[in-house]
Amino acid sequence: MQIKQFVFNPFGVNAYVLSNSAGDSILVDPSVSDERERSALAAYIKDAGLKVCRVLNTHLHLDHVLGNAFVERTYGVKAEAHEADTFLLGLQKEQGDMFGLPFDDPAPALGGFLADGDTVEVPGIQLRVIHVAGHSPGGLAFYCENAGDGEGGEDAPVLFSGDILFAGSRGRSDLFGGDEAALVSGIKSKILTLPGNTVVLPGHGPFTTVDNEKMWF
Ligand SMILES: [Zn+2]
Ligand SMILES: [Zn+2]
Numbered sequence: 001m002q003i004k005q006f007v008f009n010p011f012g013v014n015a016y017v018l019s020n021s022a023g024d025s026i027l028v029d030p031s032v033s034d035e036r037e038r039s040a041l042a043a044y045i046k047d048a049g050l051k052v053c054r055v056l057n058t059h060l061h062l063d064h065v066l067g068n069a070f071v072e073r074t075y076g077v078k079a080e081a082h083e084a085d086t087f088l089l090g091l092q093k094e095q096g097d098m099f100g101l102p103f104d105d106p107a108p109a110l111g112g113f114l115a116d117g118d119t120v121e122v123p124g125i126q127l128r129v130i131h132v133a134g135h136s137p138g139g140l141a142f143y144c145e146n147a148g149d150g151e152g153g154e155d156a157p158v159l160f161s162g163d164i165l166f167a168g169s170r171g172r173s174d175l176f177g178g179d180e181a182a183l184v185s186g187i188k189s190k191i192l193t194l195p196g197n198t199v200v201l202p203g204h205g206p207f208t209t210v211d212n213e214k215m216w217f
Contacts, residue, residue: 001018001019001020001124001125001144001147001148001158002017002018002019002020002048003016003017003018003147003158003201004016004017004019004044004048005201006037006040006041006044008030008031008032008033008037008041008066008067009031009032009033009034009037009063009066009101009102010033010063010100010101010102011063011099011101011204012204012205013029013031013063013064013066013203013204014029014201014202014203014204014205015027015028015029015030015031015032015041015067016028016029016160016201017030017041017044017045017050018125018127018144019048019050019125020122020123020124020125021124022123022124023048023049023050023051024050024051024053024122024123024124024125025045025050025051025052025053025122026053026054026055026056026120026122026125026127027052027054027055027056027071027077028056028057028058028142028160029056029057029058029064029065029067029162029203030055030067030068030070030071031063031064031065031066031067032066032067032070032071033066033067033101033102034102037067038067038070041067042074045075052071052075052077053077053122054077054080054120054122055068055071055072055075055077055078055079055080055111056079056080056081056114056120056127056140056142057079057080057081057085057110057140058081058139058140058141058142058160058161058162058163058164058203059081059082059085059088059135059136059138059139059140059162059163060081060085060086060088060089060107060136060138061088061095061136061163061175061176062088062092062095062096062099062101062103063099063101064162064163064203065079065088065089065092065107066101066102066103066105066107068107068108069105069106069107069108070105072108077111078108078109078110078111078112079107079110079111080110080111080112080113080114080120081110081113081114081138081140082113082114082115082131082137082138082139082140083113083115083138084133084136084137084138084177085136085137085138085139086110086138087176087177088136088176089106089107089109089110091176092106092107114129114140115129115131116129116130116131117129120142125144126144126145126146127142127143127144127160128142128143128144128145129141129142130142130143130159130190130191131186131190132164132182132183132186132187132190132191133179133182133183133186134164134171134173134178134179134180134181134182134183134184134186135162135163135164135170135171135172135173135175135178135183136163136175136176136177136178137177137179139162139163139164139171139183139186140162141159141160141161141162141164141165141190141191142159142160143157143158143159143160143194143198144157144158144159144160145157147199156195156197156198156199156209157194157195157197157198157199158198158199158201159191159194159198159199159200159201159210160201160202161191161200161201161202161203162202162203163202163203163204164183164186164187164191165187165191165200165202165208165213166202166203166204166205166208167200167202167205167206167207167208167212167213168208168213168216169216170183170184170187170216171183171203184217187217188217191210191213192210192213192214192217194210195210196209196210196211196214197209197210197211198210200212200213
């Protein structure tokens, strides 16, 4: 699996493009917010010859859904996320006003829901959906046990953790249905129980590992 990371929009969301050797790809939070970012994402997808198969949102806070409309228009693929976050799509203007984020290209309705234990798959890439409420009610992480490409490259497991877990901290729990106790217990039971060498690729900031984060909990 190839993983390309971008940092998009004024909130610095890590957007990830996962692809296999045949060019099938999965976008995680493709949160482009202006013309320059849209061009950068589109150029990468075009130059790498990728076909966008699935679009996943770790959660539906405005900073993570800013690119949903563009991606749907351009590639004809609707985003998927956890059902418990869908109310946030009705609060895009409120979030934009609150955080000074653009919302001139609102995210449309989702194409489908993802739940804990689901598998998202394109050939050679298998992601297990992990639901941890608390930063938002429908917060998701995506776990890839076999991230290696079989060519001797990186083959530690990988976790796309959204705003649930960051390097050295966790997501805030004071926004729209946040719940600190649920967040901490979900991290402990569902994320810190993954293999310690799992590389954690969060929704903001640098990567970390499960072992590195165990000391904070
Ligand atoms: Zn968030
Ligand atoms: Zn965020």
